Amino acid sequence: MEADVPVRFSWTLAANATQYDLYVWKSGTSRPATPTVSGLTQTFTTLSSLERLQSYEWQVVGRNSCFATNSPVYTFTTSGLPDLTVSELTFNSSVPSGTVFDLSYQVSNVGNSSTGTQSWVERVYLSPDLDLRQADDILLGTFPNLSYLVAGGTYEQRVQLQLPPGLIGVYKLFVIADQTDAFCNDCAPGQPRSFHGGIKMVELDEQNNWAYSDLTIYPSPAPDLQVSSVAAPISAFGGDSITLTYTLSNLGDAALLPGRWTDEVWISQQAVFRLKTAACWQGWKYGTPSPYWKVVCGRCGYKFPTSSRVLIICMWLPMQKMTLWRMHLKATIQAARPSRWKLPLRPRLICRWLR
Known part of the structure; x- marks a missing residue:
């Protein structure tokens, strides 16, 4: 069976047992002499230090002051993590101010596990530079994910966006998934960014959740x-x-x-x-x-x-x-x-x- 990290272990009560020892070890190796967790008085515990995409075996020993009883040996495999990326931004690169324009983009899961039932939000911003901050830049829209994504899965999102009137110039059009923003002091390629929250899903890599492209906004036709x-x-x-x-x-x-x-x-x-x-x-x-x-x-x-x-x-x-x-x-x-x-x-x- 597959288990997500942290892994919760549970078992039924053993007759006359006053304490339990839990042994967990990698498949293909021998059970360690020392229990992973010892002296448990309840019939459950959780481990968060296990490696992902790894097969394990586990066993519980129920004991009292005189005797000990071993449970059967069970096996499980820890799951991997999803990893959302945004790509393939498609839109008219030159748009008049104050108008509505179409945008399409792709969201992919390049991780080694499905996103499951976890939902997330995709945000579209206009920024005059590469430093994406929610307090400084213009949020054009927020959109919920279209569906879950299996490992290697992709979907295309199509949205319509309204430009503010009177806004003129060349801006970065950002699309960012499962993060509120991605700000930086050094915005050179490859430099890590920080976030002002908004993260709902644990991923393999939180530094690849956005994409951007230039958008030129020119004055709209004017009445006279x-x-x-x-x-x-x-x-x-x-x-x-x-x-x-x-x-x-x-x-x-x-x-x-x-x-x-x-x-x-x-x-x-x-x-x-x-x-x-x-x-x-x-x-x-x-x-x-x-x-x-x-x-x-x-x-x-x-x-x-x-x-x-x-x-x-x-x-x-x-x-x-x-x-x-x-x-x-x-x-x-x-x-x-x-x-x-x-x-x-x-x-x-x-x-x-x-x-």
């Missing part, structure tokens, strides 16, 4: 909003509402998803719009209006394709004496990278005050 064809009344009364019609176009190479941008309408007495010095004035308070007054339209409820839309909004004018107002429109993309926007035509609007 432009406001044009602005139409508004040339005059209106203070406190009235007016209708503003304008065309918003996406001139970029990517669509915008709902909730990713806002439209803003600003009116000002200044001809040149300077966003850095603009103050948002939501109505008129405390006597003195700011140079700018803003209405947020929030056109975020639909997907914006790479085309144009005509938008119509209704806005209230401030209560002000006859004043020449200039209208500014701005579309802002709520994205990881700065949006690109252009200020087009500015209709001039005269606001009249009636007494």
